[in-house]
Amino acid sequence: EDQVTQSPEALRLQEGESSSLNCSYTVSGLRGLFWYRQDPGKGPEFLFTLYSAGEEKEKERLKATLTKKESFLHITAPKPEDSATYLCAVQAVTSGTYKYIFGTGTRLKVLA
Amino acid sequence: GAGVSQSPSNKVTEKGKDVELRCDPISGHTALYWYRQSLGQGLEFLIYFQGNSAPDKSGLPSDRFSAERTGGSVSTLTIQRTQQEDSAVYLCASSSRTGRTGELFFGEGSRLTVL
Numbered sequence: 001e002d003q004v005t006q007s008p009e010a011l012r013l014q015e016g017e018s019s020s021l022n023c024s025y026t027v028s029g030l031r032g033l034f035w036y037r038q039d040p041g042k043g044p045e046f047l048f049t050l051y052s053a054g055e056e057k058e059k060e061r062l063k064a065t066l067t068k069k070e071s072f073l074h075i076t077a078p079k080p081e082d083s084a085t086y087l088c089a090v091q092a093v094t095s096g097t098y099k100y101i102f103g104t105g106t107r108l109k110v111l112a
Numbered sequence: 113g114a115g116v117s118q119s120p121s122n123k124v125t126e127k128g129k130d131v132e133l134r135c136d137p138i139s140g141h142t143a144l145y146w147y148r149q150s151l152g153q154g155l156e157f158l159i160y161f162q163g164n165s166a167p168d169k170s171g172l173p174s175d176r177f178s179a180e181r182t183g184g185s186v187s188t189l190t191i192q193r194t195q196q197e198d199s200a201v202y203l204c205a206s207s208s209r210t211g212r213t214g215e216l217f218f219g220e221g222s223r224l225t226v227l
Binding site: 004031032034036041042043044045046049087089091097098099100101102103104105 | 116143145147152153154155157160162168203205207214215216217218219220221
């Protein structure tokens with residue numbers, strides 16, 4: 001069964017304290033892995049797409065990496081405005097249908 | 113419009129009433145998805161439209177849920193005889209599915225509360 005698991009469920013960091021969020025997955029026919037940011041009361045906002053093991057993407061204080069079984073979202077020197085829920089999703093193709101399977105997210109709180 | 117638009121943003125209804133939720137995707141996007149997000153839960157897939165193909169309804173939780181997409185653009189999700197367990201945020205997303213990109217662009221969601 002296709003599955004995405006994110007850890008930890010919640011994370012509290014002091015401003016400037018770097019850390020990593022984990023997304024492990026089991027899926028057949030992986031087409032891509034996506035990271036989204038979701039603020040309270042808003043829809044998820046796209047951050048990164050990763051397609052193959054070894055690939056890395058960066059945006060400001062965020063860096064996403066991918067292996068054959070998991071992805072990490074590294075947050076370097078976070079600021080309070082980085083507080084949000086971070087969602088991971090995998091895209092798989094089944095019988096010609098493009099499906100996206102989401103994890104339950106990591107709630108990040110960065111304290112000033 | 114510039115992004116995915118959903119309406120209403122909030123809907124409070126009584127148990128047993130029908131509700132309609134609307135999604136206006138990004139112009140030119142051929143793929144449209146509906147998801148449900150309950151408190152503390154991940155995004156639950158409901159239904160997927162791709163161009164003129166038959167929709168993938170495999171995620172609809174019961175026959176009280178239905179959706180249509182008119183003219184390959186606007187979509188309406190209908191929930192009949194609402195139950196309290198239907199309370200959630202209903203998110204719509206669209207995708208161009210051109211090239212390899214495939215990322216979903218989400219609306220702000222419709223928060224449904226069933227009393």
